[in-house]
Amino acid sequence: MKLDGMYQEIILDHYRHPHNKGLRDPFDTEVHHVNPTCGDEVTLRVKLDGEKVLDVSYEGQGCSISQASTSVMTDLVIGHTIEDALNAGDEFLALMQSKGQGEPDEDVLEDAVAFVGVSKYPARVKCALLGWMAFKDATAQALQTTEGQK
Amino acid sequence: MKLDGMYQEIILDHYRHPHNKGLRDPFDTEVHHVNPTCGDEVTLRVKLDGEKVLDVSYEGQGCSISQASTSVMTDLVIGHTIEDALNAGDEFLALMQSKGQGEPDEDVLEDAVAFVGVSKYPARVKCALLGWMAFKDATAQALQTTEGQK
Amino acid sequence: MTVHLPGLLDTDAIRKDFPILERLLHGDRPLVYLDNAATSQTPRQVIDAMTHYYANSNANVHRGVHVLAEEATALYEGARDKVAQFINAPSRDEVIFTKNSSEAINLVANMLTWADEPFKVGVGADVVITEMEHHSNIVPWQLLAQRTGTKLKWFGLTDEGRLDLSNIEQVITEETKVVSVVHTSNILGTVNDLEPIVRRAHDVGALVVVDASQAAPHTVLDVQALGADFVAFTGHKMCGPTGIGVLWGRLGLLEELPPFLGGGEMIETVTMSASTYAPAPHKFEAGTPPITEAVGLGAAIDYLSAIGMDRIAAHEHAITGYAIDALNGVEGLKIIGPADNVARGAAISFTFGDIHPHDVGQVLDEQGIAVRVGHHCARPVCLRYGVPATTRASFYLYSTPSEVDALVAGLEHVRQFFG
């Protein structure tokens, strides 16, 4: 079945057993992002520490793609440098815009490579990006606050 | 040539040698009517006398149909009773709305029967009606004034 | 096994008129098109009428003395006659062609924005809508409210998915200038009882606008019986083309209300400093109108009328009843909207356990079943019922019981997939 290209087992796993779900303290910033076309929502917290992403936690509702993608994202960024995390986000965005043609770097994207099939479904690309966009936004806000305190 | 159905010789005659053209005194009312879609214009004067249409005169510019129709109309109403004149106008209107199917009464409409062919050309019906509408309007205004004076 | 329900149309014959229904998806899946509330499919007769127009009579309308211009004008104005007859309008001059329903409603809102007394809106006046409106019957009134200071009020909904009119005297008051309400909800399927609303609105001197976007395609729409002042609908939901909608309005109102868009065709005479306007409907049709689209809509009306709107309504009632029963038998499925088949249109929204509608729709699509998922341009309804989105199946004259069966089977597949 062609759908398996989109709903890879790894995606369904993250959907059924999401990682890092549930809001946690401490955090620097909290953001709330919505996908207006389908009502998917995520509330996401970020805790940075100088160079590193110390923690990301979230609460949300939405389709399997948006939920799994957020779960995968947390694995990819927590404990990594901010720079690497944002880089991974850029890679993921490029993958999502590839219309199924992307050749993702598994070293960078790990489980997130499973989303290559989603990029063939324009209506679902936004779902896959929801958590990533929230992370980027929260991180940018946290960095700004830190800048301001310097 | 099918056009002959529209431009009957009698119409072209009236167009080339219009009757009663040129504004005359005395008159009761003067009206100015315009056909906005093509710019045809007529200024028309009416002189009534109790029951009768004493005089109609006009000045105008426009296509052969509008000019000839106005000329034919003056012949049909000058010297007739107001009632007969307005009746002829109603007959003519019905003829124009007949889409080529009308069977005009030559006793009532005289030369105006020649316009039956025009009724097949929707874009030209308004041209043929311009003078008649002006006459009807001017007569109604003149009658109102007379009423007012009673 | 074929199901026989009383009132069904001969869908075998009808489906032959719709070329797209022969399409296979994902290789070999026949299309099961259950997204009719979003847009309907187009019969060959309508496609052919437009193709024939382009190949034979295409010209700009009005003012032309050449044959093509006369034919185009006759076809365009002939379509207006057909619409007038279809909705039992007292006069053909009451039928205004717009680009869609949304423009039709915005047209009314903008006429009122610029109107003088007695229609003048503004601070101290209010506009009433309902919580089950499509965004196209919400946002134009929010814009009017922001622009003029008019207050926006609305009727709420009952738990059963019906309008809550219990406070009608408080909602529609002497301050109310206009009440705009949907005939048939595109998300809940509810068919509203408009009679008490029209009566109360007219008692207080308010105008009534009816959004008939989901009514004109599916049932006999009689604007005189309805008693409203304006009625809006859209071509692409009634077997017609995109790019055309209709606003019907009472002639007396159309004569008094100011124009909206300015341009060619809507004028009587123009000088650089001032213009006068043509009589309705042309006053409200600026620029080259959707000519081919009117030809197509006229052909759609001929097509629907030949079958009979009453028979189409009966067919859809039968299918909807069958679908409600079948869906109620699906474990974990919950219908959002009237659960019975009374005063109900042919759109059924539902949730399915905690499987998100996007996922439901995607897996159904894989089986060739086209449903719509999301908030269906009626987000306040989702908020009201506490759901982020729904899956919606909606039927039309070519829908069959076996398509309902396919949907039910498809849902079982969805459950397995995400189980």
Place this chain on the structure above:
Amino acid sequence: MTVHLPGLLDTDAIRKDFPILERLLHGDRPLVYLDNAATSQTPRQVIDAMTHYYANSNANVHRGVHVLAEEATALYEGARDKVAQFINAPSRDEVIFTKNSSEAINLVANMLTWADEPFKVGVGADVVITEMEHHSNIVPWQLLAQRTGTKLKWFGLTDEGRLDLSNIEQVITEETKVVSVVHTSNILGTVNDLEPIVRRAHDVGALVVVDASQAAPHTVLDVQALGADFVAFTGHKMCGPTGIGVLWGRLGLLEELPPFLGGGEMIETVTMSASTYAPAPHKFEAGTPPITEAVGLGAAIDYLSAIGMDRIAAHEHAITGYAIDALNGVEGLKIIGPADNVARGAAISFTFGDIHPHDVGQVLDEQGIAVRVGHHCARPVCLRYGVPATTRASFYLYSTPSEVDALVAGLEHVRQFFG
């Protein structure tokens, strides 16, 4: 005898693409279609693209997860890409689909009606147009003036049919908020030199709107080279369908200016009390857009681009030159508009002795020759040149020298008829 002019296209081949050009009128008269400024004819490729859409991919756009909805969305948004490329727009998001040129211009006028500073119009501000505008670029600004108290000013015309810019500093002043001007006049044929107008307008901080309705079909239209802020044109004059037009606008402006029509598709999120709007272009596209019409317009752009807009312009230039010479040889005929073939489009208006244009058009029609007669939605031009109306012949990529010859012969026949 066939005439050979440098720059002519292979019209034998091109004409085969247009089914209507095979039509015989009044029994046996081949159609000589010289009414292209009113609307163009539609090639088979465009008709087929729309027919194919209805028969294969018809669905409502955006938000759908099913195959048809994805195909329809890709086709609709693909048409936007084609338009953007056709006019060299910096971004596809700058292309807004409207129902026609008139709506596009009204859209700008209404954005400004509701805009805040620095765009705010009203008492003390003014809007500048010209005396050669189509009614669709006059009436929207008259309405804006009446509604907001803004003052309307305009450039006059020279006896030769050109814009009189001698008083440009007095007409466009620090008070000017917007200058809206036609690229190519539909009645005079004049192609305006927009450069000094754009420069002066931008010097005083005014926005520039260009009505390119008669430019987009006939020449290379490069919005970046033009330097304007908004550009409007319409599908049915450029081999596309009715029911669709385009407004191009600078992205920065589209982001800042308020929406016009409200409804589905143009929102980000809606509650009963307030809404937020989608980014441009969707912010300005309320309701179901003209989807099929966009598909058709996209196909028209492919068709025109394959031939090449520069080559089409050259062809029309050759035909127009030939026609000006031929018409100047007709006794009693007087061209209203530039008498030479410099900075000139393919529409030629004229008077013919004292034979009224209606009569000219009617007798030409009888010979199968379709011209337009009247004021061509530019009544101020007729007033300016003291004529009640004109006869207009207008050419396109399929026009031939022998059609010009037929026109000249037809005019001789008109003279005899009324002689």
